[in-house]
Structure formats: structure tokens, C-alpha cells
Amino acid sequence: MKLPLNPKNQLLGFLSLIVLLSSCKKEVVTEAPPMKVNVVKAIQSDVPLYEDFVAQVYGQSDVDIRSRVEGWVTSVNFKEGSQVKKGQLLYTIDDIEYKNRLDRQASEVTQATTELVRAESELSRVKPLTELNALSKKDLDNAVAEYEAAKAHVAATKSSLENAKVELGYTRVLAPFDGLVGISNVREGDYVSRTGTSVLTTISSITGVRVRFEISEREYLRIAQQSMEDRESARNNVQLLLADGSVYGEMGTVDFANREIDPSTGTLTMEASFPNPDGLLRPGLFVKARILFSTYTGAVMIPQRAVVQLQHISQVYLVNASDSLKVTTIETGPKIGDAWIIKSGLKAGDRVAIIGSAGVSANSKIEVVEQKWPEENK
Numbered sequence: 001m002k003l004p005l006n007p008k009n010q011l012l013g014f015l016s017l018i019v020l021l022s023s024c025k026k027e028v029v030t031e032a033p034p035m036k037v038n039v040v041k042a043i044q045s046d047v048p049l050y051e052d053f054v055a056q057v058y059g060q061s062d063v064d065i066r067s068r069v070e071g072w073v074t075s076v077n078f079k080e081g082s083q084v085k086k087g088q089l090l091y092t093i094d095d096i097e098y099k100n101r102l103d104r105q106a107s108e109v110t111q112a113t114t115e116l117v118r119a120e121s122e123l124s125r126v127k128p129l130t131e132l133n134a135l136s137k138k139d140l141d142n143a144v145a146e147y148e149a150a151k152a153h154v155a156a157t158k159s160s161l162e163n164a165k166v167e168l169g170y171t172r173v174l175a176p177f178d179g180l181v182g183i184s185n186v187r188e189g190d191y192v193s194r195t196g197t198s199v200l201t202t203i204s205s206i207t208g209v210r211v212r213f214e215i216s217e218r219e220y221l222r223i224a225q226q227s228m229e230d231r232e233s234a235r236n237n238v239q240l241l242l243a244d245g246s247v248y249g250e251m252g253t254v255d256f257a258n259r260e261i262d263p264s265t266g267t268l269t270m271e272a273s274f275p276n277p278d279g280l281l282r283p284g285l286f287v288k289a290r291i292l293f294s295t296y297t298g299a300v301m302i303p304q305r306a307v308v309q310l311q312h313i314s315q316v317y318l319v320n321a322s323d324s325l326k327v328t329t330i331e332t333g334p335k336i337g338d339a340w341i342i343k344s345g346l347k348a349g350d351r352v353a354i355i356g357s358a359g360v361s362a363n364s365k366i367e368v369v370e371q372k373w374p375e376e377n378k
Contacts, residue, residue: 037353037366039319040303043373044348047299047336050290052241055213057285059204060273061177066199067192068170069093080183084175084203091200093192095171102168105161112154119143119150179203180279209274209281211240211252213289214267223293234293238272240281241288248287250275301339303373306352307332316346317353317360319368325353327362 071093078090126143129135175181182202186192192200215223223231240248252274261268272289274281281287307330308315318328330345346352353366360366 034323034365034367035360036369037355037360038371039351039353039366039368040306040371040373042300042302042342042346042348042350042352044298044300047296047301047341048292049294049296049334049336050239050292051219052288052290053213053215055211055240055272055287055289057281057283057287058210058212059179059206059283060208060210061179061203061205062283063176063179063203064199065090065173065176065201065203066194067091067093067173068194069098069167070193070195071095071097071171071191073186073188073190073192076184076186076188078181078184080181080201082181084179084181086175086177088175089172090175090181091173091186093171093173095168098164098168098171102161102164105157105164109154109157109161112150112157116147116150116154119147123147173200175203177203177205179205180282204283206276206279206282209276209283210255210271211238211274211287211289212269212271214262214265214269217261217266217268220261220268226293230294234291237292238274239290239292240274241290243286247290248274248281250277252289254291296334296341299333299336300342300346300348301336302342302346302352303354304335304338304340305356306354307340308355317355317362318346319351319353319366323366323368325360325362325364325366 073091074094075092076090077092078084078088084090123143123146126135126140130137130140180203182204184201185198186200192198223234226234235254236251238252238254240250240252242248252272254270254272256271258269302316306316308317314330314332316328316330317325320326328345331343333341333343335341351368353360354371
């Protein structure tokens, strides 16, 4: 038989339960330590502002060697890819036909000269007889005409003889200047023609080279509106960046700009010349032409990765003296390598956080990890 619960006993049990619970170990809530964040200082220096343009190298002279006569190639007299001298024999072409033509023309000159001597002798005979009225004036006129015709014929045959000599000379193809010869497109036994479009080989003079590149209309207008001093400085400060990223050791000069903007591309072709004493640059090489347009004086710079862009707004996380973050809006200028020039919103020495994917927000307390600025951007 169960006894009814005493209200007094119930109250005592409840109080005992409270005491028991209060005696249990309380849960300790710990605050997470500040997150480590990389921090860099804004630096200030004079920064040269360059523009890079995709360019291609050409020889100082690039000449296609073509045949000026028809015939079979009888010899190739150079090593492909080697240096050749002006006047060096490159090819010989079968010259039998041209020698025969030369002989025929020489024979015609002899015949014409003989006829001239006869006509001159006839004129010498007729002239005094005409003065004595022994012969008519018509006879004199005929003798003079024959003499003049014979003289003209001699001149014509001599001209043909000279042409035959020149054509015979064309059977020996010579280098027009000192340079680097390319691949031969014909071999011994090939037939070549003066009317064909085939190129025997190409010779390039590479003691100096031409570098051709194109600039946009906008870039042209910006350059055209610069001062004469800035344009002259840009013209004489051209560098080349090679395919391996290295900078070519010689400086170049812009020689000319084309007369017109290409309507099909909207670009202006420009050309700069570079010395090439070691022959490092070869025709066809793709490079970048880097031109110094101006110098940004006292530029404040920070790494690009420290800038947070939201549509048209650029911001940075400024680190204050208590190592807390403050969001600051900035105005950016040109990019220089992996740095950004800051026009306003920061000053030299300001500390900015490189947030990356770290889950921090404005006013957060951080543990600063100082990062050195790359030497190349100092």
C-alpha cells in the first residue's frame, strides 16, 4: 500500500536536486585567439611607367634572292644558315644559251662595224665629187643616209651585246651584301625562271634589326597629346623583352610611325631599330617592345592582392595601432608588376592586410604577420 506524498517532503527533494545540480562543474566558454593575417606596409618611390607591345623582329635588310634568267641550276655554292659576304657566289645557272647569244651579238657588232666602215668610205668618195658637180646632191644624200643608218645599227648591236653580257652575268647569282643566308629553296638540277615567283633563298643583314609593332588608336592619341619632351624620351627609351622573359641588353630607338591608322585593325604600325652586335636577334623572332612613356613621381604602392574590388569600388583592410582592421576606400592608378599605384586613400607606411580567403571582417582583431615587400617593387 503506497503512502500519500507529503508536500513538505516534495519541497525538500526539489531543494536537494537544485543543490546537487549547482554542485556540478560549470561549462567554461573560451574565446578563440586572433587569426593570423599577413600584413604589408605601403611604400613610396618614383615609378617608371612602361607600355608593352607585341612585336616582331626583321633584319636591317631582308632580301629575297630570285633568278633573273631561265635555266637549270648547276651548283649551290653556300652553306645554308651561314654568313655570306657581298659578291659571294651563291648559285650558278646553265649558261650555254647565254654564251651562244653573246657570241651571236658579238658577230653582229662586227658585221655592223664593217658596214659602217663601208658607208663611211662611200660618203668620203661621194662628198668631194658632189662638190665638183660630178655627182648629184641626191647621191650625197643617199650616202649620208647610209652612213647614219650604219652608225645607228652599230650602236644597236653594241647595246644588244651589252645586254647579252649582262644576262650571261645573271647566270651567276651573287650575294648583294654581307648577311645571313637562309634555307635554299632550290637544289642542283632544279629549273628556275625569271617570270616565276619562287624565291631561291633570302639574305638578312642582322648587324642591326628592325622591330615592328602596333599601337591602338587610343594609345596613339595619348602619345600624341604628350609634351615634346616626353615623346622624345619615349622615342629613345625602347627595350625588348625576349620570349624567355629576359630583357635584351641594347636599347632601341623608334624610327618611324606609318602614315595612317589601319582602318581594318584600328592600329598604327611603328618601327624601332636596335643594334645586334652578337647576332642574338633573328628575323621572325617574336618579342615585346617596352617603351618608357613617363615616370610617376612619389607613387604609393601596395600589392595587388591586398586590394578588394567590389564593382567600381576598391578597398583595403587598414591595420590600426591596436591590430584591428578598418575598411578603407582607395583610388587605384596603373598596375606595375604585381603592385598597384594608389592615387588616394593611403600614405607611405600604412599597414594593409592581405585577407585572401581568411574569414575576417571589419573591426576584427588580428595577429599581425609582417610580410616584406618584394625587392623588385621597392
